[in-house]
Amino acid sequence: MAARNLGKSGLRVSCLGLGTWVTFGGQISDEVAEQLMTIAYESGVNLFDTAEVAEQLMTIAYESGVNLFDTAEVYAGGRAEIILGNIIKKKCWRRSSLVITTKLYWGGKAETERGLNRKHIIEGLRGSLQRMQLDYVDVVFANRPDTNTPMEEIVRAMTHVINQGMSMYWGTSRWSAMEIMEAYSVARQFNLIPPVCEQAEYHFFQREKVETQLPELYHKIGVGVVSWSPLACGIITGKYDNGIPETSRASMKPYQWLREKITSEDGRKQQAKLKELTHIAEKLGCTLPQLAIAWCLRNEGVSSVLLGSSNPVQLTENLGAIQVIPKMTTGIASEVDHLLGNRPHRKLFKPKTFHSACQKK
Numbered sequence: 001m002a003a004r005n006l007g008k009s010g011l012r013v014s015c016l017g018l019g020t021w022v023t024f025g026g027q028i029s030d031e032v033a034e035q036l037m038t039i040a041y042e043s044g045v046n047l048f049d050t051a052e053v054a055e056q057l058m059t060i061a062y063e064s065g066v067n068l069f070d071t072a073e074v075y076a077g078g079r080a081e082i083i084l085g086n087i088i089k090k091k092c093w094r095r096s097s098l099v100i101t102t103k104l105y106w107g108g109k110a111e112t113e114r115g116l117n118r119k120h121i122i123e124g125l126r127g128s129l130q131r132m133q134l135d136y137v138d139v140v141f142a143n144r145p146d147t148n149t150p151m152e153e154i155v156r157a158m159t160h161v162i163n164q165g166m167s168m169y170w171g172t173s174r175w176s177a178m179e180i181m182e183a184y185s186v187a188r189q190f191n192l193i194p195p196v197c198e199q200a201e202y203h204f205f206q207r208e209k210v211e212t213q214l215p216e217l218y219h220k221i222g223v224g225v226v227s228w229s230p231l232a233c234g235i236i237t238g239k240y241d242n243g244i245p246e247t248s249r250a251s252m253k254p255y256q257w258l259r260e261k262i263t264s265e266d267g268r269k270q271q272a273k274l275k276e277l278t279h280i281a282e283k284l285g286c287t288l289p290q291l292a293i294a295w296c297l298r299n300e301g302v303s304s305v306l307l308g309s310s311n312p313v314q315l316t317e318n319l320g321a322i323q324v325i326p327k328m329t330t331g332i333a334s335e336v337d338h339l340l341g342n343r344p345h346r347k348l349f350k351p352k353t354f355h356s357a358c359q360k361k
Contacts, residue, residue: 001065001322006099006303007196007224009169011138013099015297016319017068018061019228019306024054024071024080051083056312058087064319068304070199070226072103072143073128085132095134101226102128103173103199105143116146121157125166140167141199144174151179151186159192171226173199177213184221195223197303202227202296204236204277204340205270212344215301224303227296231308233258236292238278241271276339280332286324293321295336298328 003012058069071080081102088098104124107113114120125140140161142154158170172180172195180198187194198217202210202225210225217223231237240262261267274288281291296305309315337343 001067002325003067004303005224006139006169006226007218008222009196009224011099011169011196013068013226013304014066015304016061016066016293016322017070017099017226017304017306018057018066018315019308020054020069020071020080020084021075021308024075024083051086053311054083055087055090057309057315058084059091060312060315061307061319062091062093066319067097068099068101068226068306070101070103070306071132072141073124074103074106074143078127078131081128081131085134089133099138100132100134101139101141101171102132102137103141103143104128105146115149116142116154116157117149118153118157118160121154122161125161129166136165137167139169139171139197141171141173142175142195145172145176145179151182152190155183155186155192155194156190158195159187162193169196171195171197171199177209177217180217180223181221184223194221197224197226199226199228199306201229202299202302202305203230203232204273204292204295204336205232205342207342208344210299210302218301225299225301226304226306227302228306229308230293230296230305231289235262235267235270236274236289238274238288241275273339273341277336280335280339284324284327284332286320286327287317289318290321290324291336293318294324294328295333297321297325298333 002015004015005011006013061069069084071084073081075081084100088095088100102125104121105114105116107120107124107127112119113124121140125137128140129135129137140158142158146154158167161167162170170193172183175183175198180195184194186192198214200210200214206229210227214223214225218225234240235258244259244262262271277291278288281288284291286294293305293307296302307315307318309318
């Protein structure tokens, strides 16, 4: 497994990471059992089956060289962090060999249990560490912007938890380039610690932010990208080529939005493009998901791509994308761009203008 620096920090992370939202979050152990697992979870039944699948996934990932494992306080109301911590403890993996990340924003129902105010950042991270049975995480992410909290308060709180040894670094998730730059400017102004990376959605059909907004941040201030959903919630697997299978995620009530997206006019156009992209995958001797993941990793600003597999077979296949990266030549990338027809044009900005806009905000 190849490793890359997290942004321009010195932290080395595996170029593929394992996200815990799908299986660890108590949503599915496999797609067929999703509805049953949801009912069980909402009824307070323990998640032994989910934990078992989660352990298999983490073991496969770790033994394949993956060191990055991502979770969040909101996943299954904290149960995902509990499962993750139990697995690490059971496996007796060296803590120093792992890069554990979590995300803060939605910690509970009370007003004081959510947001990015100093109180919740400190208390929320303490809660996460307690659930995972860890002394620290490697990266704590702000899981969305918080317009109710001044940027200086957010940056000071993140600096505090790092100085207290609760986290090594901090990053952002679903923040705009302007918001990230504002946090950087505040950090430099008050001698605080700036974010090192942004978690962003990135796949064949979601390119604008990662390819036009974030590259300048990478080159100017060292902020890298940890991307998620490389298969667009399963759309890129090709399983929706001929409609919505009864056992698929899109066939279930909680995912009505996904069904509507797939059956829309844009969705049908995407399916047609995926069929064409399958020919490129066949030419390279790989599967369409492997091509999609390798395509994400061709971007120099992407430090790691988070995989969200629901079973061991799927994870093993996705990890095989590593073998496809050397085949992602300029010619192949151009061929993919031509078929997609959605390559965004990079919008360059002057750092002074960008900084001034932040100061006025």
